Amino acid sequence: MKEKRITILTGHFGSGKTELSIRMALNSCQQQKTILLDLDVVNPFFRTNEAKEVLEKRGVQVLAPRFATSQLDIPALTPELDGAFARKDGHLIVDVGGDEDGARVLGRYRRQILEQGYSMWAVVNLMRPFTRNHQEIVEMVREIEAATGLVVTDLINNTHLCSETTVELVLQGQRETEAAALALGLETPVRLAAMRPWIPASMDPQLVIEMDPVLKTPWDMESR
């Protein structure tokens, strides 16, 4: 699989886009210059910017709309963000806000995205409302495509139930996501994003992204 310069992560809010984009950036930065663009204009909590310190220490450039995570909930897209799309080098990972509403912001960068080539991933957690089966997954993908004018190229199964996840749940998510990919006529196989204990032995390791969550609740952060 030849990697495109731009990888866009979309999906229903709470599907795990942000954690996955952080993990991808941390993996990608070992091979090439990597920019993580947090385009989430929907949700001011638990977002990429909170992991900025960790990412920047590893050499990832983190860009976000101005006012993101500040006290104002009206994010503004700055010229700096235009620049990230205009340049030709490095891997650009774009974390987009939830649902078609969050994805709509991509419309502004559509021309550059089409010029440079892109993969658009839709992240699915079967345990989340509105993506409970393959029909709902297809519906979500169609809505995102309609809002962005771009095409979803890959589906990522990120099915989990926090600490109550089981391998069986992950496999159930994989089956439904694969059924959705088939219905959508996608050429690329469905990837799996999961934490190590829940990665099924049957999965092709090439298709697995091992997760290790960075964003935490205040009570998980011991002696912060």
Next chain:
Amino acid sequence: MAKILMKGNEAIAEAAIQAGCQAFFGYPITPQNEIPAYFAKKMPKIGRTFLQAESEVAAINMIYGAAATGTRVMTSSSSPGVSLKQEGISYIAGSRLPCVIVNIMRGGPGLGGIQPSQSDYFQATKGGGHGDYHLVVFAPATLQEMADLTKLAFDVAEEYRVPAMILGDGILGQMMEPVEFSDYTPRPKADMSWAATGNDGSKPRSVINSLYMEPSELESMTRDLFATYGIIAERETLVEEYHCEGAEIIVAAYGTVARVVKSVIAQLDKEEGAPKVGLIRPITLWPFPAETFAKAAAQDSVQSFLTVEMSMGQMVEDVQLAVNGAKPVRFFGRTGGMVPTAKEIKDEILSICKGGAR
């Protein structure tokens, strides 16, 4: 039914739908927007009403009208928006109407900020609007509780004909946890014969009103209301006591802060020679579990209380009243959207143990 991974705000909306909420009226504000968003997606599909009102004031008056027909209704907002709703809430309380109001608190005063806070405790528990009234205020600390207490809030509101409030904060609204929706057993349907649902002359008219020109009449209506509050206090007070037996220090905290406190207690449990710390977590903020605090204060082992809040100190006043001078009551708080860290709370506890009176 199997568990599903929810955001706190979604858990409230889904629980309300399952509890038979027929209409939602609201106006968007961070950090509770997933509540109206969830209703907007689901309600039209099941033939129920979602309406984005032109303002919070409009939304609460739509609730007033719909509740008068005995329909299960909900509105939600965050701090500044809940301030706007206060007039309507007072009218609803005065008219003896059931409904559920959600406040996912953010920093204040004024427009404040969008990060989590608990600085609307006074507003929620001491009235908020004008007149002699209370809301029954539920303070969930987990997403499971957000779902279960939402269902309970509808049942309690109808049983006693009072408005009920779910008081959460930005973290609880935004975070995700698995939730089981079939745990709750609904109460028997309350008598709804008071509802104004149209009249063909075969029964007395139902009049929904909060205006009494005769002072004696208003006093008698208000006394009835407070008699009901007395019954609610007796029957509906909810509290969790955690590690309180033999504790030297009892921490009082609710919602998000109670979870941070639990992680502190877990840390201290592992440390040799660390003080024994318990937690009293009010689940209803009104009625306040004063008796639980009074009993704890009477325990010999208990040296002092520490109230921790995401405010400059509001619930601490109820703790002080309940403890009634029997033991010292101290306070630690962060505000403006800052969440007290486990380390800060632990340091505070240790400084109290070293006799660090302040």
